[in-house]
Amino acid sequence: MSIKAKLTLGTAVLLALIIMPPFLDAGWQNALNTMLIASLFALSFNLLTGQAGLLSFGHAAYFGIGAFAALHLMQAIEDGLPVATPMLPLAGALAGLIAGVCAGWFATMRSGVYFALVTLAIAELFHSFAPHLKNLFGGESGISGMRMPWAGFNFGTVLEVYYLTLAWVVVCTALLWAYTRTPFGRLTLALRDNEQRVLFMGYDAHIAKTVIFAVSAMFSGVAGALQAMSNETANYALFASHVSAQVVLYTYVGGATLFFGPVFGAVAFTLFAFLVSDLTRSWLFYQGLIFVLVMLYAPNGIGGAIAYHVRHWRELNWSRLAQPYGIALIGGMLVTAGVVFVTETVSILFGLEYANLRRSAEGGFPEFALLGGTWSPTSPITWALPASLLIGGIWLIRKAIKQINDTQDDNRELDHSVTDKEGVQA
Template sequence: MNRHLLVALAIAAGLLLTLPWLLSQGLLNAAIQMLIAALFATAYNLLCGQGGMLSFGHAAYFGVGAFGTVHAMNALGGTGLLPTPLMPLAGAVCGLAFGAVAGWFATQRSGTYFAMITLAIAELVHSLAPHLKALFGGEAGVSTMRMPAWGLDFGSTTQVYYLTLGWVALSVGLLWLYTRTPMGRLTYGLRENSHRLRFLGYDVHRLGTGVFAISAMFSGIAGGLQVLSNESANYVVFDPAMSAAVVLNSYIGGVKLFLGPAVGAALMTFFGYAASDLTQSWLLYQGTLFVLVMMFAPTGLTGLLAGVDGLRRRFGTARMLLPLALALAASALLASGAVFLVELLQRLFSPDYRALWQQKAAGGGAWPAVNLLGRGWAPGSVLTWAVPAGLLLAGGLLAWQCRRAMQALALQEAPEAAATAGAPAAREGFA
């Protein structure tokens, strides 16, 4: 593990430990959800990124772990062999058991067929859950309470945060240690060439089932932590949107790096909390970001950062300052122009504006102004549409300049590399 990564992990650990003193209770709740989403994405990445098995129904194991935990909390009351801090173990057991059964069926096939089987299993659970009221509580769900244990009452958000942080750190650490084991190495073999593993004598189906079950177990822990945070579970946890979210979060973060999905899940969860309060179009932005990442940075955001670091080592920090500054400025201008245009159109086509426009039109008045960024913008004014057009044009020009700067660096490097390669040959000829 390189020194820079260790420094980054130490800074992240220090920041996570001090968050309760830096954030309000509402933002601390958001931090808890970010940690849970990070663990869920890391567990999912064991199956998808490391094992090469794309699952479209991983919310099923998250939900089974959640309901296993909520029933354990109600049955045991947070005492005995399973006090409140250890309740996620119930989610782990339920996730492992259900994942082993579902994985045995799903791993009979690979590729698209595997993905469709996982989707079918998740849809089956999602469809049955509302009708099994004794188990899933119907539309009301199942409620519970965190009981005191180990001298803590778990009545404050801070205590729940530290409990969640401890479980997430332990689980992510165990998942990382798994990747260093022989079975963890074979998991990468499943992704790269399962036929070769089978030729070498390994039972690929049993290995795939084991990886599936381990991934489901840690997903169940994430579901158990969700129950500890909310003190309830509803069949909504089986919703296909949960399965889609973990796929998007993982790929946005980058499935090729171990912590990539965790970073993507944390960022997108925070984005959802922040953007949903500001705009009704936040899901559009989320989907657009996913498309852009897949088109221009298929290795995810962490892969993009790793690529920038590689360019820095290749060309030098000083020569990379200009292209990096151009790229950041272009991204800011393009994002600003796109957001301005989307928000303007969203308000223009909203039912409230349509009713206001009809009222104005009946009185013979002009189109009413659209309130955006603290001022009114007249839809019929050229300036209103010139602002996003100018931002997008300026961003596009800067992006073009950034590309030219990178091409110039590559051209400068080519003669240097040729000279370096030719020097030994020249010396050899002289001798």
């Protein structure tokens, strides 16, 4: 994709994010706000993981530190400190930077799995000690603050907070993008690709990795501060391992090899949680299943798959690919329906409500309601239906994959034949 096309697409997305929210309800506005914060958190994490090749399992530490720093500044503003409310994320940036320098110096003494374990240990230390440090983290209940009015804005509505978040996310994203275009950004990629060569060139890899770690932690602190401003409260749960795991899911499902790849993952999972969490208690299972399937069959993530098709748009034989892609889509829908049916059935049968229903029915397996119908656990149809959906869906997907592979093989043979003819003519 050309630079002009990228700028056009980016401008269109930004205009949509500016124009669309006033026409949505507060629930969707809050979901978009959460999506923006998750995107910034994932981009900052990807600076360390995707670009520097340093996988962190404890980035929640800097997200949480940024949140608490912003809340302490919010409380100080309430007491009369002359600081503009839109500048609150700077406290998160400073706190994240300081914590990143201190933690990064020790963590980057190791690499690979040992680096990941050190980062995990640091985050768990914060998670363990935070409930006991009441002056800093407010104990188990956490701390709260209020967004104070500034320049005619009272920041009392979700929409005002959304636009403030959007402004900070756009600025931080631009800074992260600019970082990748600097010589030090190129050095970051070199550390990922071949650290030994960087050492031979005379660079201090340890200091360089510490700086990268600190910059990543700084922008994570900004994301945490935006989260604190949105909720006006925070507790030690921000340091929990599931927060670190969530940003790993965002990054790898979206595509760690692309700058904007993690944004795809953050948007997908945020919207998925918003739309599905109210429909089923098993939504975390589906989220984990999506992660497993993407890692198995699309290791470059959603963004990587999109980027591949954009780069090879003119080279791909769409007249032949349209059919297998459509077959794969239908197969995926059938498999999804089968998995959802089985998952929800098992969730109901092993749930507390169904156990009480069995006791009131004096034994046996009473019927249960699911997807607008009534099903009996002992009926063959109840289990034959999802089995048929799964088998049929898997068969269609395998058929589509075979057709896609055959198309790619034909394209390679055609390329080879054209190359051979050009060589003979030369």
